[in-house]
Amino acid sequence: MSALAVEKLDLHHGLLHAVREVSLEVARGEVVALVGANGAGKTTLLRAIAGAHRPSSGRILFDWQDITGAPAHRRVGMGIALVPEGRRLFASMSVEENLLLGRMAGRSGPWNSERVFQTFPNLAARRQAKAGTLSGGEQQATAIGRALMSNPALLLLDEVSLGLSPIAVDRLYESLGELMQSGTTIILVEQDLGRAMRVASRVICLLEGRVALEGATAALPREKVTEAYFGLNREAVPA
Amino acid sequence: MNAQTAFKVERWTPASRGAIGVVGLVALVAAIAPLWLGPGAMDRLSILFVYVILAVMWNALAGYAGLVSVGQQLFLGLGAYFTIKLADWGVNPFVAMVLAAFIVAAIAVPLSFPMLRLRGGEFAIGMWVVAELAHLLVNLDPLVRGETGTSLIALNAFDAPLRRNLIYWLALVSLLALLGGLFVLLRSRVGAAIQAIRDNEEAAASVGVRVTSTKRLIFVLAAFGVALAGALWLATALTFQPKAFFSVQWTAYMIFMVLVGGIGTFEGAIIGALIFFAIETWFGAAGVWYLVGLGATALVFSLALPRGIWGEIERRTGLRLLPVGYRLQIKLPGGAP
Amino acid sequence: MINTLVQGVLLGGYYALIAAGLSFMFSVMRIINLAHGSLAVLAAYGLFALAQYFGISPFLGLLIVLPAMAVLGLLLQRLVLDRAMRAGPLVPILATFGLAIVIDNALFEMFGANTRSLGNFIGSLSYDSVELPGRIFVGELAIGTFVLAVLLLGGLQLFLSFTSYGRAIRATAEDADTAELVGINARRANAIASAIALVTVGLAGAALGMRGTFDAYSGSAQLLFAFEAAVIGGAGSVWGTLLGGIVLALAQSIGATISPLGFLIAGHGVFLVVLFARIWLAGGVNGFLGRRA
Numbered sequence: 001m002s003a004l005a006v007e008k009l010d011l012h013h014g015l016l017h018a019v020r021e022v023s024l025e026v027a028r029g030e031v032v033a034l035v036g037a038n039g040a041g042k043t044t045l046l047r048a049i050a051g052a053h054r055p056s057s058g059r060i061l062f063d064w065q066d067i068t069g070a071p072a073h074r075r076v077g078m079g080i081a082l083v084p085e086g087r088r089l090f091a092s093m094s095v096e097e098n099l100l101l102g103r104m105a106g107r108s109g110p111w112n113s114e115r116v117f118q119t120f121p122n123l124a125a126r127r128q129a130k131a132g133t134l135s136g137g138e139q140q141a142t143a144i145g146r147a148l149m150s151n152p153a154l155l156l157l158d159e160v161s162l163g164l165s166p167i168a169v170d171r172l173y174e175s176l177g178e179l180m181q182s183g184t185t186i187i188l189v190e191q192d193l194g195r196a197m198r199v200a201s202r203v204i205c206l207l208e209g210r211v212a213l214e215g216a217t218a219a220l221p222r223e224k225v226t227e228a229y230f231g232l233n234r235e236a237v238p239a
Numbered sequence: 240m241n242a243q244t245a246f247k248v249e250r251w252t253p254a255s256r257g258a259i260g261v262v263g264l265v266a267l268v269a270a271i272a273p274l275w276l277g278p279g280a281m282d283r284l285s286i287l288f289v290y291v292i293l294a295v296m297w298n299a300l301a302g303y304a305g306l307v308s309v310g311q312q313l314f315l316g317l318g319a320y321f322t323i324k325l326a327d328w329g330v331n332p333f334v335a336m337v338l339a340a341f342i343v344a345a346i347a348v349p350l351s352f353p354m355l356r357l358r359g360g361e362f363a364i365g366m367w368v369v370a371e372l373a374h375l376l377v378n379l380d381p382l383v384r385g386e387t388g389t390s391l392i393a394l395n396a397f398d399a400p401l402r403r404n405l406i407y408w409l410a411l412v413s414l415l416a417l418l419g420g421l422f423v424l425l426r427s428r429v430g431a432a433i434q435a436i437r438d439n440e441e442a443a444a445s446v447g448v449r450v451t452s453t454k455r456l457i458f459v460l461a462a463f464g465v466a467l468a469g470a471l472w473l474a475t476a477l478t479f480q481p482k483a484f485f486s487v488q489w490t491a492y493m494i495f496m497v498l499v500g501g502i503g504t505f506e507g508a509i510i511g512a513l514i515f516f517a518i519e520t521w522f523g524a525a526g527v528w529y530l531v532g533l534g535a536t537a538l539v540f541s542l543a544l545p546r547g548i549w550g551e552i553e554r555r556t557g558l559r560l561l562p563v564g565y566r567l568q569i570k571l572p573g574g575a576p
Numbered sequence: 577m578i579n580t581l582v583q584g585v586l587l588g589g590y591y592a593l594i595a596a597g598l599s600f601m602f603s604v605m606r607i608i609n610l611a612h613g614s615l616a617v618l619a620a621y622g623l624f625a626l627a628q629y630f631g632i633s634p635f636l637g638l639l640i641v642l643p644a645m646a647v648l649g650l651l652l653q654r655l656v657l658d659r660a661m662r663a664g665p666l667v668p669i670l671a672t673f674g675l676a677i678v679i680d681n682a683l684f685e686m687f688g689a690n691t692r693s694l695g696n697f698i699g700s701l702s703y704d705s706v707e708l709p710g711r712i713f714v715g716e717l718a719i720g721t722f723v724l725a726v727l728l729l730g731g732l733q734l735f736l737s738f739t740s741y742g743r744a745i746r747a748t749a750e751d752a753d754t755a756e757l758v759g760i761n762a763r764r765a766n767a768i769a770s771a772i773a774l775v776t777v778g779l780a781g782a783a784l785g786m787r788g789t790f791d792a793y794s795g796s797a798q799l800l801f802a803f804e805a806a807v808i809g810g811a812g813s814v815w816g817t818l819l820g821g822i823v824l825a826l827a828q829s830i831g832a833t834i835s836p837l838g839f840l841i842a843g844h845g846v847f848l849v850v851l852f853a854r855i856w857l858a859g860g861v862n863g864f865l866g867r868r869a
Contacts, residue, residue: 050757076759088754090747101747104740105759150759307669309610353852360608363669364803365851371800372844375837487796491677494670502666527681534677541670542659 003028003185004049004154009058011044011209018044020209021058026154031186033200033217035193037229040206042189043085046156049187050082051075062154076105079153083160085189087143091132095123095142098131102149109151116145119175137168141175148179155179157188161195173199193225207231250426254558269411273404281407285475287516288410289468292417293489294496294512295505296464299421302503303433304457305440307359309490310366311465313373316484317343318466319473320377326393327382333405335393336470340463347462351455367487374485388480391473406474413471417464422505424460429453437503488530495533498540501547510549579712584829586714588805588822589722590787594780594798595805595817596729597773602806604749604769607657610672613799614679615774619645619781620694620790621683627697634694634782642778649774653767676795684792694785702786721783725818728776733814735772745769804847823850 004026011019019041026032034042047053049060051072060068067075081102089098099113117124120141126134131142140160147155161169173195180186180199190196197203197217205213205228213220213228226232273281293311301307321339326332350369357365378385394402424430432453435443444450473479492515500511522529544551552558598612609615619641626637656675660668695702698717705713736742747755748765756762784790784798801824809820824843831842 052753052757071761072756073759073761076757081759082757084754084757088751088757090750090754092750093743093746097743100740101743101755101758101760104744146758301666305666307666309669309673353855356855357851359665360602360610360669361807364608364610364800365848368800368804368844368847372841372848375841375844378837491673494673498670527685530681531678531685534674534681536674538656538671538674538678541667541674542656542663545663545667 003030003063004187005061005064006045006049007059007061009045009048009060010056011041011048011053012056013044018209019048019206022206022209022211024204024211024214026185026187028153028185029183030202031180031188031200033196033203034187034189034206035191035196035203035225035229036206036212039208041209042206043158045206046082046158046187046189047084049154050080050156052082073105076150076152077107079107079151080156081147081150081152081154082156083143083147083158085158085162087139089131089134089139089142089146092130094128094130095134095138096127098142098146099149102146105150107151111148111151113149116148119148119179120145122171135168136164137172140164140168140172144172144176152184154185154187157186157190159189159191161190161192169195193222193229197222197225205229266411266415270408273407278400278403281403282475283520285407285410285471287512288414289471289475290492290496290516291509291512292414292464292468292471293493294500294508294515295418295421296461296468297493298497298500298502298505298508299457299464300461301497302508303425303437304454305437306355306454306458307363308366309363309487310368310370311461311493312485312487312489313366313370314343314347314462314465315469315472315489316370316377316481317346317373318469319479319484320380320383320481321466322470322473323389323391323479324380324382326391332391332393332396332474333409336409336467336474339470340467343466344459344463347459348455351458355451355454355458367490370485370487374481377481377485383479383481386480386482388478388483390478394474394477406471409474410471413467417467421460425505429456433457491530491533491537495537497547498537498545499547501549501551501553502545504547504549504553506553507547507549511547514548578710580829580833581826582708582712582714583718584826585822586718586722587825587829588818589718589725590780590783591801591805591821591824592729592818593721593725593776593783593821595802595809595821596725596732596814597776597780598799598802599806599809599814599817600732600776601770601773604745605657605661605766606749607661607668607672608803609657609773610669610799611676611679611795612672612777612802613797614676614683614795615645615648615777616781616784616798617683617790617792617795618679619778620785621687621692621792623694623782623785624687624692627694634697634786638778638782641782642775645774645778646771649771650767652774653763653770657770658763658766676799680793680795687792689791691789691791692785693789694782695788698786715787717787721787724779724783725821728779729814729818732772732776736814741765741768801843804843808847808850 006022006024008021008023009019010017010021022041022045034045036042044053048055051067051070051074055068058068059066062075062078062080067078070078090101093101096113099116117127123138123141123145126138131139134142144157144160160172164172169192188196188200200217203215203217203220203225204211205225207228208231212231213225269284272284276284297308297311300311318339321342322332322335325335325338330338354362354365354369377383383389397405425433432443432448435446435448436450436453440450469484472484496511496515497508498511499514500509501507518529522532540547546554594616598609601607601609622641622644623634623637626632626640627634632640656671657668660671701717704716706716706719707713736746744755744760744765745768747758747760748762752762755765784794805821805824806817807820808823809816809818824846827846828839828843831838
């Protein structure tokens with residue numbers, strides 16, 4: 001029973017072919033880790049699923065509906081929320097205002113400001129602070145909270161640990177622990193391979209725009225993933 | 240690229256060599272035209288030359304330096320005003336025209352320092368405000384007699400046919416000098432700098448292009464050209480009514496010519512001026528609807544055909560008649576260029 | 577002198593009113609709408625036509641004209657500004673300038689060269705005044721315009737700060753791409769901002785017509801005043817717009833006491849002085865000369 005299906009997706013940045021004929025499926029409630037070196041196409045893929053990047057070819061299906069042509073703001077209404085790489089908060093607006101923006105799509109569900117502040121307790125004290133003045137960890141929490149406010153069925157997390165101290169990352173994943181068990185479908189991009197494989201039930205490894213490896217984390221030994229990550233075992237690509 | 244591919248860097252194309260030849264021929268014919276043209280036609284041609292100057296100068300500022308000014312009428316009016324002043328002090332009117340243009344260029348230099356610090360819309364309207372202020376200040380001069388205006392009386396010293404010929408030749412020479420000068424400038428290092436700035440200002444600055452000085456050069460050059468055009472217009476119109484010279488209508492004409500012809504291309508400005516001249520000749524008498532048409536055309540072109548007529552021709556055919564850039568011709572191993 | 581200052585402050589209210597829409601559109605969409613003044617004149621003519629040919633008082637006429645301006649704002653955004661914004665930084669200036677030329681000349685074609693006024697249709701309000709201590713008379717209309725400006729600016733501020741659409745508009749202005757990712761329809765947010773801006777333009781047009789005269793080509797002057805007031809006050813600040821309007825009007829009023837042309841000269845002069853001073857303060861003498869520090 002798949003919540004998300006990506007079929008032979010091609011994504012370009014101008015002339016650069018960033019994602020090549022990628023197909024994948026994510027079941028409802030799964031936590032999938034999307035890993036790969038920088039430039040492998042992970043962020044581009046997430047943005048395409050969220051609607052911020054138009055595919056050159058291929059399809060994206062969400063709950064069996066073809067959403068390939070749907071604009072980003074409509075996808076939020078359907079239940080897809082992206083926490084973008086680099087957080088991308090509205091720096092001139094307060095934490096609370098950033099969160100309230102998450103409600104624009106109008107989806108109903110358990111998430112509201114209070115619940116976000118409960119999940120990220122360090123944020124409660126900074127409620128009225130302008131987002132530009134927050135620490136890295138606080139910003140990341142706000143960005144995730146903003147996405148949660150739209151009560152997503154599919155949550156896309158792009159490199160949430162980027163630029164954070166180890167303690168902040170620990171705290172973040174601790175707060176996310178409950179979320180990860182809650183039944184929300186999650187795709188997360190994470191540089192820290194160990195952490196990714198701890199929280200996810202399945203891992204997909206991208207290399208130069210293609211799926212190099214995919215499988216259940218329980219069944220895949222770490223070394224195999226590392227090999228796929230760096231492309232150590234593939235045949236030479238013809239010139 | 241492996242060793243088998245050869246490439247050539249060219250500046251001219253066969254078509255453009257031909258075009259330069261044609262331009263030379265046309266200039267020659269135009270120079271001796273007074274021999275057979277009647278007074279009405281010569282007046283109209285002088286006006287055409289003025290329009291071409293205005294279009295090429297506005298294009299240089301907006302299309303090459305990226306500065307959209309809604310206030311170039313400032314220089315037009317000042318060029319005419321200083322011509323009147325100098326003639327009033329006894330200077331030969333034709334000398335006064337050229338001198339006035341230099342005076343205006345000199346004024347443009349200090350003006351450029353604060354104005355070039357403005358961006359986009361601020362620069363556009365800022366220039367308009369300066370034009371309005373200049374209009375008001377000129378009105379304060381008793382010589383001008385407010386909106387009643389005054390005339391370039393000194394021109395009456397010349398009898399009509401000679402006066403007409405002199406104005407015509409001065410207009411033609413000014414046009415060729417400005418066009419030629421700009422063409423040479425754009426093909427020089429300064430021209431490369433200008434195009435780099437137009438493409439990406441920050442990147443240009445990072446490779447050492449002196450952005451502000453380059454823009455200043457174009458700003459002052461455009462001021463000079465427009466002022467000269469203003470002086471020439473005064474000569475054909477004879478009367479100086481500040482309202483007519485400092486009107487923002489002139490900017491509307493310049494924008495129309497450049498947008499329709501093709502912004503950022505040399506050929507485009509010239510074509511735009513020719514089109515405008517033709518439209519004005521046929522429809523100018525239609526009154527205000529003519530202006531509505533101009534505005535609507537500019538609006539539609541800016542949204543739908545931003546490259547203008549020549550820009551589209553260039554894009555589809557790669558035709559370049561007055562090239563200021565470089566062409567890269569690569570010979571692939573198969574032999575096809 | 578006191579009288580001059582008081583009249584100046586009240587005139588500033590009108591300038592703040594007409595500058596509000598221009599400033600709002602700039603802070604939300606980074607577009608300076610060169611057709612701004614012409615649109616105000618369009619609204620004034622609309623009210624005039626309703627009063628002259630249908631006998632509808634301008635105040636009632638606003639009930640028709642303001643919604644029409646809102647719709648015009650939506651159309652303007654969809655047909656012109658959306659495309660202009662995507663096409664590059666030069667295009668909005670050129671497109672809105674072309675639009676201004678079209679509006680100005682179309683109005684001339686429709687209504688002719690006569691100057692018009694709404695003053696004939698508002699009864700004694702056009703000249704009623706209130707006496708302040710010191711034998712100073714201030715027009716009721718001028719006071720009303722000032723109060724309207726304050727209410728409008730305050731309303732805009734409240735709207736932007738406390739309503740969800742206001743937040744959406746602010747977010748779109750800051751980062752349209754991320755706004756979309758959060759569920760905001762950026763095109764709709766901009767369209768609503770344009771509609772709001774044009775409603776304020778409609779109010780300014782009404783004030784223009786009631787307090788004085790206008791003709792088809794008055795738009796340029798109104799645009800320049802609006803722009804000057806907005807820039808003097810500091811683009812993007814709602815209350816700055818009020819301050820800017822007052823400073824401009826005071827300069828003009830004081831200039832008028834010196835010479836008939838002094839009104840406009842002082843206004844343009846103070847604008848340039850503030851503009852250049854800001855450049856100077858930002859970078860010192862070197863900044864002024866364009867050299868890097």
